[in-house]
Amino acid sequence: MTTAQEQTTDQLDAQSNAQLPQLHEPRNPGMPLDLDWVARVQANTSAIERRCASLPGRRSVKKDYQAAWLLKAITCIDLTTLSGDDTVGRVARLCAKAKTPVRADILDELGVEGITTGAVCVYHDMIESAVAALKGTGIPVAAVSTGFPAGLSPFHLRVEEIRESVKAGAKEIDIVISRRHVLSQNWQALYDEMVAFREACGEAHVKAILATGELGSLRNVARASLICMMAGADFIKTSTGKESVNATLPVSLVMIRAIRDYYDRTGYRVGYKPAGGISKAKDAITYLALIKEELGDRWLQPDLFRFGASSLLGDIERQLEHHVTGAYSASNRHAMA
Numbered sequence: 001m002t003t004a005q006e007q008t009t010d011q012l013d014a015q016s017n018a019q020l021p022q023l024h025e026p027r028n029p030g031m032p033l034d035l036d037w038v039a040r041v042q043a044n045t046s047a048i049e050r051r052c053a054s055l056p057g058r059r060s061v062k063k064d065y066q067a068a069w070l071l072k073a074i075t076c077i078d079l080t081t082l083s084g085d086d087t088v089g090r091v092a093r094l095c096a097k098a099k100t101p102v103r104a105d106i107l108d109e110l111g112v113e114g115i116t117t118g119a120v121c122v123y124h125d126m127i128e129s130a131v132a133a134l135k136g137t138g139i140p141v142a143a144v145s146t147g148f149p150a151g152l153s154p155f156h157l158r159v160e161e162i163r164e165s166v167k168a169g170a171k172e173i174d175i176v177i178s179r180r181h182v183l184s185q186n187w188q189a190l191y192d193e194m195v196a197f198r199e200a201c202g203e204a205h206v207k208a209i210l211a212t213g214e215l216g217s218l219r220n221v222a223r224a225s226l227i228c229m230m231a232g233a234d235f236i237k238t239s240t241g242k243e244s245v246n247a248t249l250p251v252s253l254v255m256i257r258a259i260r261d262y263y264d265r266t267g268y269r270v271g272y273k274p275a276g277g278i279s280k281a282k283d284a285i286t287y288l289a290l291i292k293e294e295l296g297d298r299w300l301q302p303d304l305f306r307f308g309a310s311s312l313l314g315d316i317e318r319q320l321e322h323h324v325t326g327a328y329s330a331s332n333r334h335a336m337a
């Protein structure tokens with residue numbers, strides 16, 4: 001017998017089928033900096049933590065519905081390699097995985113074809129290799145930029161880095177904000193920086209990485225989210241993956257509620273990307289459930305939701321194999337790069 005919660009999940013699963021065509025939103029043009037709105041923003045930490053603590057236990061997605069959710073998660077992955085020892089060969093293998101994220105026999109059993117990850121995410125020097133490897137697939141290359149991960153290189157070089165990455169073929173640019181502007185409450189400086197980054201991106205979409213683990217409080221996370229959206233961010237993203245604390249559910253709740261408030265006020269949908277440390281299939285489902293409950297099904301498409309993850313896909317593939325065969329294989333059978 002299914003519980004009421006499971007029934008609700010099942011119905012919604014059917015609507016958020018992994019193979020729905022990608023939708024495309026009008027880009028968020030941004031708006032003038034509204035400091036009164038920023039000042040009014042609050043974050044009730046204990047209420048946020050209570051809401052998040054209840055989420056993983058309350059959600060139970062089983063069998064075919066679980067497989068559907070996991071396929072959906074794959075389409076939303078920015079498959080990432082951001083290592084100092086990245087090579088052209090590793091990026092080529094990553095791109096091959098982005099094109100064929102799950103073994104053909106598993107997909108056959110599930111009756112699914114043509115599934116890919118949402119994007120491949122690399123450092124600047126790897127963009128051209130990734131673009132070449134993904135040619136003809138429609139899978140975009142995202143590049144981390146602006147002195148990632150610390151964002152402390154000279155400002156003009158950070159802006160120039162964006163331009164170079166767009167020229168090299170990146171369709172998405174993941175910038176890092178200056179955490180010091182948040183910590184010193186210099187909202188004007190944060191807004192101006194983000195406006196300049198967005199402008200340098202041109203047609204490429206810009207994801208603003210807040211590095212939430214370094215912002216000091218959930219209220220600061222909420223305020224930084226709002227300012228980046230006011231300055232024209234297409235996505236807001238939690239983390240670089242290099243901070244000591246990366247994506248968490250409380251931070252996600254704060255950021256997606258800021259996205260909801262911004263949509264209510266402006267009519268523009270901004271995307272959300274949790275990143276860093278998300279490596280388990282069950283955690284991916286929890287994130288998707290949170291998005292569904294707080295923002296609705298429209299945000300469960302890859303143009304509005306991404307996981308920034310280097311190892312999540314391997315666990316999802318293992319879970320799908322278990323779903324199809326009833327057995328787990330060793331994780332090294334699902335090698336990434």
Ligand SMILES: O=C[C@H](O)COP(=O)(O)O
Binds near residue numbers: 312
């Ligand atoms: O933006 C993506 C993150 O750097 C990936 O982090 P991860 O390696 O912990 O999955």
